[in-house]
Amino acid sequence: MSFSENLRLMRKERNISQEELAEIMGVSRQAVSKWEQGTGYPEMEKLLILSKELNVSLDYLMLGEAKHTEKDIPSSNNIIVPTGKITIKSYDGKIIVNCYKVLASSVMYKPQDDEPKYWLIGVNSGAFWGEKSIVLGWYADEEDIKREMDEIAKAISNGAPAYELKYAVRVKNKMLRVKINEE
Incomplete structure (x- = not known):
């Protein structure tokens, strides 16, 4: 799934309106709407805040799944x-x-x-x-x-x-x- 679909689904799963998410993110409701329509994307710092607020990894937010490379698996983090x-x-x-x-x-x-x-x-x-x-x-x-x-x-x-x-x-x-x- 795309970022726009993931964002919309996760926002709805958590019962957060576009207006509430916009307020949390410090942007307009129209900006959130554009993100969910796929006609715009948030800045990196906003992506990090979205990830934290929605309690998901950036991989999950951007790709819809937790993806790991082989070099990630042995890491202690x-x-x-x-x-x-x-x-x-x-x-x-x-x-x-x-x-x-x-x-x-x-x-x-x-x-x-x-x-x-x-x-x-x-x-x-x-x-x-x-x-x-x-x-x-x-x-x-x-x-x-x-x-x-x-x-x-x-x-x-x-x-x-x-x-x-x-x-x-x-x-x-x-x-x-x-x-x-x-x-």
């Missing part, structure tokens, strides 16, 4: 557990996702000291148009997310039907940024 299915509750406890793939990656922006540096993304195939991804948890450092991935991989290989996140940090949203909640 991009670990994939591609086999089995497991149910995981999101970091905020508001969403339970039946995942067939779990991705661990560094965030797509330069984090400040009080922001998480990594996120865990669950992917399922429950959406009408294919894969749907959701942020499962936020992590302060690489060691915590690696431990989480090891535990999830172990749970999948042991045939566990569900897994509860153990190493994710509590976060709060503040002005389109995710901050670590120390409370």
